[in-house]
Amino acid sequence: MECVDSNGGSRLVVTELSLIKELVKQLDVNLGGSPELCKRLAAQIFSVTERSIGMIKSGHFGKRSAGLDSPTPSPLKGVSDMTFKPNKKRKTMERRKQQVRVIPSGEGADTPVGDDGHSWRKYGQKEILGAKHPRGYYRCTHRKTLGCAATKQVQRSDEDPTLFDVIYHGDHTCLLHKTAGANKAQPEEPQNPEEALRLLQSLTVETEGLAAMAGPQSWSTTTTTPFSFSSPAPPPPQERYSKFSAPSTPDDCCFGRGVSVELSPATSGGSSHLAMAAPFRAQSEMDKMVSALALVASAEPAAAFSIDEFDGFGLDDFDVSSFFA
DNA sequence: TTGATTTGACCGAC
DNA sequence: GTCGGTCAAATCAA
Numbered sequence A: 001m002e003c004v005d006s007n008g009g010s011r012l013v014v015t016e017l018s019l020i021k022e023l024v025k026q027l028d029v030n031l032g033g034s035p036e037l038c039k040r041l042a043a044q045i046f047s048v049t050e051r052s053i054g055m056i057k058s059g060h061f062g063k064r065s066a067g068l069d070s071p072t073p074s075p076l077k078g079v080s081d082m083t084f085k086p087n088k089k090r091k092t093m094e095r096r097k098q099q100v101r102v103i104p105s106g107e108g109a110d111t112p113v114g115d116d117g118h119s120w121r122k123y124g125q126k127e128i129l130g131a132k133h134p135r136g137y138y139r140c141t142h143r144k145t146l147g148c149a150a151t152k153q154v155q156r157s158d159e160d161p162t163l164f165d166v167i168y169h170g171d172h173t174c175l176l177h178k179t180a181g182a183n184k185a186q187p188e189e190p191q192n193p194e195e196a197l198r199l200l201q202s203l204t205v206e207t208e209g210l211a212a213m214a215g216p217q218s219w220s221t222t223t224t225t226p227f228s229f230s231s232p233a234p235p236p237p238q239e240r241y242s243k244f245s246a247p248s249t250p251d252d253c254c255f256g257r258g259v260s261v262e263l264s265p266a267t268s269g270g271s272s273h274l275a276m277a278a279p280f281r282a283q284s285e286m287d288k289m290v291s292a293l294a295l296v297a298s299a300e301p302a303a304a305f306s307i308d309e310f311d312g313f314g315l316d317d318f319d320v321s322s323f324f325a
Numbered sequence B: 001t002t003g004a005t006t007t008g009a010c011c012g013a014c
Numbered sequence C: 001g002t003c004g005g006t007c008a009a010a011t012c013a014a
Helices: A008-030 A035-058 A193-202 A237-242 A283-297 A307-313
Strands: A095-101 A120-126 A135-140 A151-156 A163-169 A219-221
């Protein structure tokens, strides 16, 4: 049983959450604008949220995900200063690793169903010595157009064929086109972790109705998204794995059980579609959630709660130890 | 026609 | 020399 630490480490999580908050603000500002930008922002929110949860779950507050590091991380920093440097050298750069479960009923697909909100293009595949399954190499589709340096490697786990090891390199520089986010008044904030948890349990993020805005091909179904931090009965496997599965995401970790975000069928190769909840229209709700999460993450030891409280995120099967490899 | 995937070759780190 | 990562031509699919 791990507890949230209370000092410097948790600040990183708070920083991550602040980034989420900033992104939500941007999203809110841009909701009437480009659907593409909204999608990108949503994907970024998802990615950072996932990372934060990983930190909380693992207790590795002092370890930022590789490739996203900066000594004093700040929102939206560390993305634009990445330079694309093509070479064939063996990667010694920082990386972050995730394990992703796929739909067991998949017809032998060697890539996970769904994706992480990014568009990936496969550029290679290799048999790896000692591994049963080949490793696929993917790079961001926007590598040429936007110089995005993000790449990932996907390899089916030897031990559990339903798991994929996904190793990410670099950040998506294609994601953020920073806009001047208007600061808004802060919503009421919880005063203690328990209150924060209660608030989180009560929160829903309205995503319905945004499908049309984002385009008919992007969203098939959305609904309210309860952030459950309690320990609900596990949903049937089909529910867990048939919705919102993504290569870079540990199941539906971010949105908890009960999330009902169904994606359009993946295009060939599982790329070019968005695997993220629709843009969060309810800015204030998101603000509350972020504030609550921040408070939870920075809780004093005496008030620290069991990390098991986060079971609602559906991280049970997520190999946290490998996340920050 | 265009964009994505496949696959053998190439290159550099180890 | 081996191996992992990338390139790029060929091929496939929408």
